[in-house]
Amino acid sequence: MFPIDASSIDKSLPVPVGTQLHGLLSYTLAFGGMKDGTKLPSVRQLAADLGIAPMTVSQVYQQLRDEGLVEMRHGLGAFTVPGRPAHVGDHQPINVLRDDIEAIIGRAEALGVSTMGLISMINAQSQLRRPTIGLNTIFVCIFEGPGRDYVEQIRPCLSVNDTMQLVTLESLRQDGPQRQACRAADLVITFAHREAEVRSMIGQENVLGLRFLPSQATRQSLAGLDPRARVAAVTHFQEYIAIMRPSVREFAPHVSDIIVTWSSADDLREVLSSCDAVIYASGADHITDLVRPGVRCFEYRHAPDPGALENIFAPHLADLRQQRVAQGSKRGGKEEMARLSTRLTAAS
Structure with a gap:
């Protein structure tokens, strides 16, 4: 992270110092590699260091809080928001499938099919199915040119059946097909400092902000x-x-x-x-x-932070995929059991 000092704010420019400070801090928080939970300078300290009004700094901190980039702790000050942990879904596959497995085993025993025979039948059936659940993802960029490069840098983290569509932030400002696509997507990815903005525009929680670093x-x-x-x-x-x-x-x-x-x-x-x-x-x-x-x-030019891709993005995709599998098991459980029961009956 580069130091924030008086030379960072140019009062001779026709750009309000509050606007300059917000841009400086939002960029630093999103791209500067600051550790999670880092304490920012106090309002009075930063105002004194930069030679600007404390009210201006306070307003910028409040704006950063509203954008989800910092959290304000009563009596302690402003801190960087902890990174999104790799979340493990509540629906563990073994728990979702336990009752179905027990029912199939019971059905197989009643028909005289051995456990090994049942496993062979399930393995054969699985070969007819595509093993990977495909996720529909969207990357919200600011400019299309760099956005296409970012997508190619992110794509190795995707499964062969996943898709990633590119949408510009400007196109989301109107309630059109791009917003509808984002609402229907399994996951919308954007820059960390744009996450709150994108979420507010599409009205969904399926938005993940990634940290980018200078390439x-x-x-x-x-x-x-x-x-x-x-x-x-x-x-x-x-x-x-x-x-x-x-x-x-x-x-x-x-x-x-x-x-x-x-x-x-x-x-x-x-x-x-x-x-x-x-x-x-x-x-x-x-x-x-x-x-x-x-x-x-x-x-x-910037590039996706490899650490964010490995420790946040990839685990998040895995969790979404697991949830999709669990939901598919619930929806298709009866149909699958019916198909297996038919095969078991034929085998007996």
């Missing part, structure tokens, strides 16, 4: 910047302008001359023409057409 390629590109270079760091959203300078410095501490701006700023061309290197956030890629030939220019 390895981005880190290497930043580390390779010339320390003498004058760097322009361009964001697409004004809200996140405060994170650009510390984001660059986190992996390029040797670079000191960094100018921050956004992709629709009036002086964008002037800023770009005065710089030796340009770094742009996802969504601001159109500025590459404005960069002078020979000037190094690359995207500050």
Whole structure:
């Protein structure tokens, strides 16, 4: 996590300091790799460090709380929300199937079918069925281009029968087919700092926020910047302008001359023409057409946190699959028992 200090907030910009602080903190909480349960600076401390009004900090903390990114503990302050644990469903397969298994065994004994014979029949029947329950998942992205890359990075965690559809956050702002698709999906995945927003729009609880980290390629590109270079760091959203300078410095501490701006700023061309290197956030890629030939220019791209995929996403999928199997057993139990009983009768 990069330090939050006075240089992170630029009061000369026509972007309210509260907006800058919210963008800075929401990005840090979602992408900064902060440990669960980390205590944030107190309202007074952060206000003093940044030279802004305590009321502004308090309002930002309340907004972060409403977005599900921090929790406020009475008398203690603000803390990062603990990561979603790998949940184990209440419906364990052995408990769901116990009565059915007992009934089939009893039926087999009554017909004179041995236990081994029954097992062979069940094994043969299982070969006719597809063993993996397919889950319908949706990834809610901000921009389609990076979103497609994120889907490909997440896809190895999916089963061969699972599907993942891409939906943009903007498309969810209207109650249309994209919202309906999200409501019907087994799981909707998005960025950790967008989880509460997506959940509020689709009115469902089947939303899982994942943590993303700066990609390895981005880190290497930043580390390779010339320390003498004058760097322009361009964001697409004004809200996140405060994170650009510390984001660059986190992996390029040797670079000191960094100018921050956004992709629709009036002086964008002037800023770009005065710089030796340009770094742009996802969504601001159109500025590459404005960069002078020979000037190094690359995207500050993120990637899914491998730890989140392994410890949160994969177990969550396994739990959903188990629940689907349990629900299918309940719905199809009678039909399956009827089919097996027919086979047992024929065998006797």
